[in-house]
Amino acid sequence: MSTAAANPITTKLPSGVPQPPPELQRIPLVANGRSFGWISNQVAALTEGRTPVWWWICFVPSVLLLGLLGFTLSYQISTGVGVWGNMHPVMWAWDIVNFVWWIGIGHAGTLISAILFLLRQRWRTAVNRAAEAMTIFAVMCAGIYPAVHVGRVWYDWWLFPIPNSNSIWPQFRSPLMWDVFAVSTYFTVSVLFWYMGLIPDLAVLRDRAKTKLRQFLYGLFALGWTGSNRHWSNYEKAYLILAGLSTPLVLSVHSIVSLDFSVSQLPGWHTTIFPPYFVAGAVFSGFGMVLSLLIPLRSMFKLQDIITMRHIDVMCKVTLATGSIVGYAYAMEFFIAWYSGNPNERFHFLNRALGPYQWAWIMMVSCNVLVPQLFWFKKVRQNLVIVFIMSILVNVGMWFERFVIIVLSLHRDFIPSNWGYYRPTWVDICTYLGTFGLFFTMFFLFIRFLPMIAVSEVKGVTPQADPHHPAGGAKIEEPIPDEEE
């Protein structure tokens, strides 16, 4: 859309209304001075009308991959963990790599919706809904791994503190135990938060529904929302509370996942830097994934006025910042390994860079540290193709980071007779592909049936939503003509 970036500064005003004073002249978050009606129409239209062909083209392969996941998991559960490549000494491999990777991806959503909300970062409104959905689906993908990677899946419930006839409780000193709580809490709160935010928009869809079924279903989930002041007042308070609740969770879940490693005494795992480093990495990969998803979607759904280049720019900057933190953490690990004088620690980090898995380490460093440095350049941040490719590389890099941490630490540890070389099997690979099937199946269902932009929140950040704005409040009698209707 050519007009989107034409003149972002000038707000379109009805005739006769003077331009606002310069102090109110900000780059609007919604480009082209789109009206409330336009926003509602544009977002709601995605869930109404005919299903686009491209949606089917994306959805069907996703479902097939989901079927593959079902097959590989049934095979693995019925036959044994041995169908994977896990071995002695690399007892955790792709299972935990992918678990941590998906959990990391699941970080951006809640960070955007909770922390940025508390920090009054109003640009978040355009992306938070999709990012939150992404979070939930990513955590679902992640949750599969710890559940099925154990040897005896049917006893998974022993990890939960459920009173039982044996009077045996879980072992609360184990970080795996903490994981169970951290991940399930995170998932629950994320779902609640996401659903809460959806309520006003579901009501919009309900009100626009043309069929009984849609009316009934959207009506059911809109929980009787009328948009009254009282509703809005309660809603805002609840939203703030949930944002407050989610904020520590964003930090805790990946910190606790990182404790799986740092509590152990394996060189490469046993390090205090892990919690902040993991959170930064998670945000990094989460933003990478948000970018990977939204860049195609905004053009598919013609949402360039809502998800503007400014959003992309901001997200690129967050990626640059977190990527640099990750890079700093890598450097710190090497420094501490040298500074500590611990020979096992030193060996481990040299082995990362020089050992048989050098290729994985190079992938990690180049994708996570070097690639994001391009975001220093505005031209790069403005080039959607480059940003898209880089966002994919960020996720590849973060996958390798987990691979490096988990597999490389395990494959050569204290006693050289234990050393080994891990290789994945086809089941490992297909299970991983299958989780993409789950993720995209859920995600395509989401964009087809739910508003992927938080309509009410986006409206709240338009200039006209500001009562003091010349075009704001009730001053507008006639709608601004939309150019592209």
Next chain:
Amino acid sequence: MKANVPDSKARQGMAANSPRGGAGSLSHGAGRQYWRSLDQLAETPEFRQWVEREFPAGASEWTDPVSRRHFVKIMSASFFLAGLGLAGSGCRRPVENIVPFTKMPENYVHGAPKYYATAMPTASGAVPLLVKSNDGRPTKIEGNAQHPDSNGGTDRFAQASILSLYDPDRAQRFTQAGNNASTEAAFDFLNGLGKSAQAKGGQGISFLLEPSESPSRRRLLKKLAEKLPQARFYAHQPVDLDIHRRAATLAFGQEVRPYWQFDKAKVIVSLDCDFLGSEDDAHNHIRRFAQGRRIEQPSDSLSRLYVVESLMSVTGFNSDHRLRLASSAVVHLVGALARAIVPQGGLSAKLEALGKPAGVEPRWIGECAKDLLANRGRSLVVAGYRQPMAVHLLAHAINAALGNVGQTVVFHSAPDGKEGGLPELAQALNAGQVETLVILGGNPVYTAPADLDWAQTQRKARNVVRLGYYEDETFAACADLANSWHFPLAHYLESWGDAQSSDGTLVAIQPLIAPLFGGITELELLARIAGETVSSSYEIVRQTFAGLAGGGEFESAWRKYLHDGFLANSAAKPAEVKLDEGAVAQGLTAKKDTINPSNDSLEVVFFRDYKVDDGRYNNNGWLQELPDPVTKVVWDNAVLMSRRTAQELGVKNLDKVEIHLGQRSVRGPVWVQPGMADHSLGLALGYGRKNPGRVGQGTGFNAYELRASEGANGQTIALGATVHAVGETYSLSCTQTHWSMEGRPIIREANLEEYRQHPRFAKEMSVQDAPVVAPLYPSPFDELKKHGLHQWGMSIDLNRCVGCSACMMACQSENNVPIVGKDQVRRGREMHWIRIDRYYAGRAKVSPDSPPAKEDFFETFQPEAEQQFQDWIDNPQVVTQPMLCQHCESAPCENVCPVNATSHDEEGLNVMTYNRCVGTRYCSNNCPYKVRRFNFFDFNKRPIGQFYLGPFGHRKADEWDLLKMVKNPDVTVRMRGVMEKCTYCIQRIEQAKIAQKAKARDSGDVIIPTDSFTTACAQACPAGAIVFGNLNAPESRVTQLKKLDRDYPVLEVLLTKPRTTYLARVRNPNTAMPDAEVTKAPLSLQEFEQKMGDPFEEEGHKAKGE
């Protein structure tokens, strides 16, 4: 653990009543008659026809020898007989499944194991054993510590032989021309054969025997020779261990055999003699050698071992000076050594003719000779079975010159059986002189030298009668002959027999179970051919014993013999011998000139495999999966060669090569073996069998195919081989891929001098001082160690451990450790609870000015496959370390388990609750010793090769039934998805505690008597390197050992506080040797110094870790 006095009446009865127990026993007893007739009925043509008509589908099952039906049929028949005939003696499987005890046997406690003394016959003796029997099935083999020449240690073969007993692929039927035959028909045939042979005076009958030290067999053979004066006897031994006897006989002019006493020797020189590994009776050598390497105080002395060898062997591991030299050049070396030692006399001219070994520093030989001369009467030179007669003769000459004869080596009378060799038999067969060939044991079609073409030669006999444990290659080669008979051989645990252990003591072989598949013994078969009236092996053995024991009251002597497992004071008296120089000189003349091997004329060394012996254990899964002590390869043999040889030939690890030797060739994968002599190829015998059974199928390649005959048996060293790559690769599974210890203080060693200067060197080698942190709360073990009743711990003396791996087999047997197959081992999923870590330490070049080991910084980080190209592996030192659960007091595995499946008990054990384990594998990740094993599949439930079929994988019924019988009922069989690891044999601890509590009653004396029991690994260790016991008993052996200054824990810096600690190794090199500068400290210690700094530096700023 005392042997129970077996009910001798019951035992007589058992033998007599065994289902195949002899003609006498079959002829009386109503119950037996009934079953016998049914058996007969089943074999009549009418019945068979009827079966085929009635149940065409089921008819094959009736004849299928390995079907469950058949198994059950035979088992139930024997149970029933057992019940009727003896009212049970505890020697059989319990009968209650079929018919309840109508009369409970006396002293029978259901579930309580019983122990019986017996022995496993070997080629040159027997291993005295004490075998555990659970409800009538033997489950665990242990050495008989009461035997005068045993400490209760065993070797890996004895430990694993129990699995062979329950091998579903055993020969299970009598066959004529490959078809099932009834027992009666088979015995009728034997009796007929005996009669017709006697009628002809034995004309045309030949016997092919395996070596045996059984007095009963000797007696029977003598009788047979008397009755059949024209009969011919031949012996075949694929691995020619008999050369020791032949050489001694030749050298001393008497029929004698050497009996080495390594414990009395201060200086030992091994001439390609792997006396700690592949020589027979190795476990006794290990015991004696370890005795000589025992060191508790800096003032103690230590024996010194020089090894000259081409292959890297277990003996080479333990050498203080090792010279790698082509096997064919050893004769030159020993010639040079003899020149320096043997006084000038008749030999000198012959010795001069032997020349000098190429490429060996004369100083090496000179200093070695000096060391020997300085230790006259306290030194020992031994030659290995692979070496030609000349080397053996010179070894005897040197020993005689040094006055070692009668001191460190004694000679026992060993009468020559006067049997011919395989080539003579082949000649007779080809000449048509053999009408009936009786093959007793052995598998000549597989093991015979290739030039004899035994499969065809054997067919030239009109009748081939074979007694074999398997229906193997020899069976297959003549199964189609109309007159070939095959008799199933009974396992030694199913047989009555006798033998003489290597010291000459008479040991009893008594059965613990009736033959599972109706096998018969060699004694019985011989007795039948001889037409003896007494054909039951029990009676034969008793008669022999009566002849040998002499005097006294027979029954009580017999009972004591069976109880003890040996006849006291029956050891051989050392023979008075004198070297016959003339004979030695004569023997040297026979020595052909040799050429030095080169890369277009390589030397091939055929050697006895550490695991499958000559191929007889090829179908034994435990042995197949036991990592070779040297290569750590499982389930395969390989073409072993040195780095330089591989480089010159342009091949690398896993490349398949074809070896040409004369007209013959074989193909096998290359394995670059550190420490191998250049231009020498090591080929292990015993693999690549055609009909090994389901386990051994497809393992390795057959080196026999390359082997020509030489003397009585096959070649051991052949020259003139060429090798070329065939452009394929082959996958080998190896349990330890990394060779270097990387300078880490895991195995700590020092030279004797260093040890004397720094007695606490092991402790000083701690990489970092453990961090000084105040504990948050006191360790509960501090208190328990003061007041608890039992605190278990283990001490492993690395100076005694030679790396023989008997402990691994013992653990596998005791703890129901499953095998996982080659593919799973390649994926790193072997299940051994105890493993032997083997590290090489080396220098780039063995010269004083070469830089210390591993100078290349980047080498350490290379993939394991690169090690084979690095030059430091050329002449390494080797160290071994048994690694098992260390039972850390603050165990890292415990606090990470989310379900409390692994936890600590009050006696200091890190216990594992299998039922509680969900299998997160976190414990293994956090175990710094990586000793935990995970059941990636249902290794017990599914057969190897079907793991990936999941629920669709099923073991065959016969396999399943037998597999269950070998399990120790006191140890849980683990399912898939759970972690497992060494438990310090908790079942033994608990049994000992329960027994003591029962004994204590109200006295409150519930502390187990000190050192009254031990773990399976410690029990099996012939070196006595592993000691387990109560740390709270001040007088216990383990407490004493842990006080020694060589005691150290591995990875103590992690503050895991392991209960298993090690005693550091001490080497004893000769400072006058040419490599003294290199070996002034053990190479592993040099590596350590290079990386971590000098551990012995005075206090102050140590350069550790810088």
